[in-house]
Amino acid sequence: MLVAVDIGNTNIKLGFLEGGRIAGTYRITTKANHTSDEYGLLLTEFLDMSGFSPDDVDDVIVASVVPKVMHSFRASIVKFLRIEPMVVGPGVKTGINIRMDDPKSMGADCLADCAGAYHVYGGPALVADFGTATTFNYVDGRGTITAGLITTGIRTAAAALWGGTAQLPEVEITRPKTILAKGTRTAMQAGLYYNFLGGIERTIRQFRDEIDEDFQVVATGGLGRVFADDTDLIDVYDPDLIFKGMAIIHQRTRAAR
Missing domain, CATH: 3.30.420.40 (ATPase, nucleotide binding domain)
Structure with a gap:
């Protein structure tokens, strides 16, 4: 095992x-x-x-x-x-190339996500990971990571909201029943959720505008399932993507030794 x-x-x-x-x-x-x-x-x-x-x-x-x-x-x-x-780092075999300004700066989690997405679902693929930070990485049809984006995760943004204001309470991050909020807590939940969802969709559309080929969007991490169910711009949600990627990296590295 x-x-x-x-x-x-x-x-x-x-x-x-x-x-x-x-x-x-x-x-x-x-x-x-x-x-x-x-x-x-x-x-x-x-x-x-x-x-x-x-x-x-x-x-x-x-x-x-x-x-x-x-x-x-x-x-x-x-x-x-x-x-x-x-x-996961220098010396392991991922089957993924990195064509970025500083390949060594790519996080091990992003690399494993991309390996999982490419080898399991194929490329080209935009790989989105909704964690403490939210990352988008583009893997082309040859298995090369050519672009990436990093921004705050929704929990990180929420903590800044209630941590930086005197009267706003800490709230659960969840999909609201309606955007027509009638109280402080529901207003915060609706604002956080729909603002973040809008950012996700705008980011994906911008990648599509600037990349001259069709691709699928593969999402993972934290609240990824909540957002994947609420937009048709995400094609696949896989909560275990990083484990699949790590298993592939392990297999390829052992085979090469």
Whole structure:
């Protein structure tokens, strides 16, 4: 069994992949002060909940955008699973080229998303990840990332809204029943949701205006499902896209060794 670990700014996502299928997924809040023992305990508990033991794990692959957490989590894998994890970064085989000004600056999560989208759904594809940050990356028909866009995630924008104002409360991020809000909380929910949805649609249309070929839009992450259900500009929503991409990267890298 392969364990895929996506260490993000808000959550650490775990995926257990067995025989090409995803046997379980879990989330841990990202905290820089967690020890390797704490992460190891959580990891083994999640394995047990899925009917596995540490001895069932053949390998581990990690994609991280949080260096401070990476050290502790890698140590937990070595200590509790007795495995040195593969890390998405220089030296791994993704089957994806990067034609950007600074290829090394691309986040490991975006690279894994693009690998998953291209190898599972084909290209050209615009890959959208709705996380702490919202990213759009364009993969052409030859599997080359040629352009990208980064902006705030909706939760990040919402936190700025109530964190920077004295009288606005913290609200749940959800799809409102109507834009015709009649109270502060519902007005905030409607404003956040429809403003963000409009931004998504405008961004996709701008990519279509500037790219001289047809492409599909593949979305993943957090609230991606909510927005995917509310616009016809997103073709595919896959919550497990990054795990599929990491499994492909792991397979290609092992085959090359």
